[in-house]
Amino acid sequence: MGLDRKLVRGIVEGAIFASPVPMSVEGLQQLFVDGEKPSRQEVLRAIGELQTAYAERAVELIEVGSGFRFQVRALYAPWVGKLWEEKPQRLSRALLETLAIIAYRQPVTRAEIESIRGVVVSTQIIRTLLDREWIAVAGHREVPGRPALLATTRQFLDAFSLKNLAELPPLAALRDIDSITRDLEQHLAAAKQKELPIEGPVSNE
């Protein structure tokens, strides 16, 4: 019965790395078909083994509220943090569209975003939005795979100079992602002119 222990561990490892959001034990179990599904214990054991295996690595496997994720060790933050420092990467259309859909349809799963946009939403885009804290995981849909439900955050409102979601441009043409992303772009440009670095070191007091 069940899969080889090493294979289970590899799947757990790969899935935690590939998932843009933390993976719960149940979420990990659901990657397996019924006959081969490892028990909760087996998944936790695999996670334990991975934590040991990564003891000497630059990333660590940690548990947070909604599950497990790999995270770069704090030791490397001074260097790795520079990835975010400079270039306020320009927002791609794909990113803006994804964001617009999340803003208007929240909470939504990635699959729903994909079905609206008609193209695959890359992990990088979700990751970037999570990194900027413009979106967050608001829960999980109770269907196989327990996909994360994504929603926008207060930081999103701040970044786009919106007081609340009601201030979003009205969704007159439900399908017209084009005009919505244009609106978002304008909002962002206006917000930028007014001021404030979007994130960045804030001095105390």
Add this chain to the structure above:
Amino acid sequence: MGLDRKLVRGIVEGAIFASPVPMSVEGLQQLFVDGEKPSRQEVLRAIGELQTAYAERAVELIEVGSGFRFQVRALYAPWVGKLWEEKPQRLSRALLETLAIIAYRQPVTRAEIESIRGVVVSTQIIRTLLDREWIAVAGHREVPGRPALLATTRQFLDAFSLKNLAELPPLAALRDIDSITRDLEQHLAAAKQKELPIEGPVSNE
């Protein structure tokens, strides 16, 4: 001078994992301040060491068009792919053909693509390709209308796990236009002599 070799390796490791897009050697070097910046060789050595260190892990460090990234080993794809409820839709033939023409003939105008495919290229397809950042406008042809010249991007290479365009599957299986024309002429001449249009030597494939 410079930083401890192990520290450099950890920074490289952490940065490649943390970056939502592949990291180039230069990009990695830029994480360091001037005094401690490792040489290109040192960065590449660190990458080599990491590739060895991850030999037994479920993720591997590989080089693609725009740099280095970690990715889940193909072995685990069947399980990890289930993270997304819906399989990404297959790329349509129309999109693949358009993309192939751009990849092999770049830079090309839309009209040139249309003349090869014999059909109008839908705006939606070009939009999708631009949106995914697989293609970009590389300039304009200096003819009336100044049509955009389309070319593939590094993201295209990344998406198809290619280091560079030379790694594209060769078009070699197909005869170049000159020899086709030559063959054709010879063949037609022969056929004319016989006066029978049918059944020539079948040479394709």
Add this chain to the structure above:
Amino acid sequence: MASLSAPEAEVAPEIIAEVIARVYGEAVTELPEDLYIPPDALAVVLEAFEGPLDLLLYLIRKQNLDILDIPISRITDQYLAYIDLMQVLHIDLAAEYLLMAALLAEIKSRMLLPKPVQTGDEEDDPRAELVRRLQEYERFKKAAEDLDTLPQEGRDIFPALADAPLKIVVSEELMIGDLPGLLDAMRDILRRAELRQSHVIGSEGLTLEQRLREVLERLQDDSLVMFHELFFLQEGRMGVVVTFMAILELLKQKMITLVQESVFAQIYVRRMDPQSAEAAWA
């Protein structure tokens, strides 16, 4: 005009022998062999073709013919029958299909004309341009198939990403730079401890060394513990102060580190390096 030449006999029983289309004035009563497809499926079939060149290639390949030597008359007839049928079935045809039909018809008629005496050998076979286009299209059709076999991100390839390290990482930095923040947190804890002061248990010889061990034990695994979780409010002000001093001491010795995602966010405490810390306290 030649009638449909290709498909002899073999009419599928469900095809009714009535005029189903007119091709260049000729009544078509039988579907060509290639068209034995349930009519409903035709729309689907047409969608399967990427255009007239693709359809033409299909007709040629299906009969194992060489592109270089298309029996133009036969292929033209088949193509036209196809197109005509589409129209009968009210399937919208892109203009390109009709354009190709016209081109084929033209080539066919040119080939039927007696050749004028040639002045040189430069005169092109009327098929040459079409053949060139078919070849060219076929190359890219194949290239597109090849492209589709490459490992594709999102389909076969999944990038492995780790989260960014928590943003502001401090041990000594926090001691200096964000001491106010730390003290603020402390003040909150003390205030809460005071609220509980009512049932203070008489201080039972709490030593700093003992507290150091306890704090480290709390941080045993690599996990982050919230700063305020290290305090036991029941111990009252004294216990809280001892714990605070223990934390400061551990920070100084770099046994632990404080982590804060942003300035007003929670402060977390974590062990610096489990191995060396273990050794130091063994």
